Amino acid sequence: MKIRKVVFPVGGLGTRFHPITRAIPKEMLGIIDKPLIHYAFEEAIAGGIEQFIFVTRQGKNSIEDYFDGMLLDYEGKSGAPKCSFCYVRQSEPRGLGHAVLCAKNLINNEPFAVMCADDFIYHPKSCIGEMIKHYDGANMAAVMTVPREDVSKYGILDIESEQGNIVKAKSVDEKPSIEAAKSNLAIVGRYVLSADIFEVLEKLKPGVKGEIQLTDALLEMIPSVGLVGFKFEGLRFDCGSKMGLLAAILHMANEDKSLSAVMDRFCRTHNTYK
Ligand code: G1P
Numbered sequence: 001m002k003i004r005k006v007v008f009p010v011g012g013l014g015t016r017f018h019p020i021t022r023a024i025p026k027e028m029l030g031i032i033d034k035p036l037i038h039y040a041f042e043e044a045i046a047g048g049i050e051q052f053i054f055v056t057r058q059g060k061n062s063i064e065d066y067f068d069g070m071l072l073d074y075e076g077k078s079g080a081p082k083c084s085f086c087y088v089r090q091s092e093p094r095g096l097g098h099a100v101l102c103a104k105n106l107i108n109n110e111p112f113a114v115m116c117a118d119d120f121i122y123h124p125k126s127c128i129g130e131m132i133k134h135y136d137g138a139n140m141a142a143v144m145t146v147p148r149e150d151v152s153k154y155g156i157l158d159i160e161s162e163q164g165n166i167v168k169a170k171s172v173d174e175k176p177s178i179e180a181a182k183s184n185l186a187i188v189g190r191y192v193l194s195a196d197i198f199e200v201l202e203k204l205k206p207g208v209k210g211e212i213q214l215t216d217a218l219l220e221m222i223p224s225v226g227l228v229g230f231k232f233e234g235l236r237f238d239c240g241s242k243m244g245l246l247a248a249i250l251h252m253a254n255e256d257k258s259l260s261a262v263m264d265r266f267c268r269t270h271n272t273y274k
Contacts, residue, residue, distance in 0.1 A: 001132070007103045007113070011099055014026030016242070036120060037066070043115070043127060045083065046126035050082060052083060054085065054086070090102045094206075095212040095213055096213065097213050097217055111194055114190070114214075115189060120239045131192050139191070140229075142190035143187055145184055151175075157186075166230060167231065172227060175208050194221070200220050237251070
């Protein structure tokens with residue numbers, strides 16, 4: 001099924017990166033020479049997405065400026081991506097589900113993708129593109145196995161069955177306790193969703209942390225639409241955390257021939273200090 005639109009929820013406060021995120025949106029933090037949102041954009045383009053809907057807020061204007069500038073760079077060049085950009089405001093950060101709901105009027109009635117730029121996925125192919133290829137009408141979320149002690153950071157699937165890289169869920173729980181978690185298969189920030197989700201989100205009561213949780217809407221839709229997890233290939237870095245962002249930077253530096261020598265030198269020097 002063709003998926004044309006992606007929602008980028010970029011309205012979060014990024015408090016884990018204070019003080020830098022007082023002045024720079026979290027999504028504009030860099031991995032070497034490109035901001036996180038650029039990597040998400042490239043993944044979406046490679047997955048066939050044409051329309052980009054940013055759910056943004058006060059203080060995030062540099063994202064709009066960045067993509068204006070990027071399109072100017074592309075102008076007139078062959079191979080330039082065919083894409084359009086829309087920006088909608090989320091006046092207060094009320095959760096991922098609420099951010100997605102803000103995009104309702106720009107989606108109309110077609111399935112769409114959601115990508116959280118702070119989940120950086122280094123993948124030989126486009127993770128969202130692979131998900132779109134497998135999408136068959138059931139809501140889909142990218143999933144990965146996480147250590148048991150980390151389940152409370154994620155939406156966790158209760159598995160009904162598995163076939164290849166597709167996991168059918170019988171339930172899903174947002175940030176369960178270690179004791180309550182039904183598995184250690186966690187959702188990461190890539191989704192392909194039915195537009196029916198808006199009706200559910202509109203009626204949803206606040207959940208964990210008093211926020212409108214996308215996971216709660218996915219749970220409510222299991223009887224009608226279904227929910228599958230997509231086990232993706234590649235490496236995921238949680239760039240919403242300092243450790244994850246640093247790991248992503250080191251990984252990308254190591255992948256880049258012009259920078260890997262610096263990495264080698266650093267490691268050698270570091271070892272002599274040990
Ligand atoms: C959100 C979702 C959660 C998901 C996570 C992936 O949580 O609510 O289900 O597992 O993203 O990164 P957040 O990290 O915004 O608290």
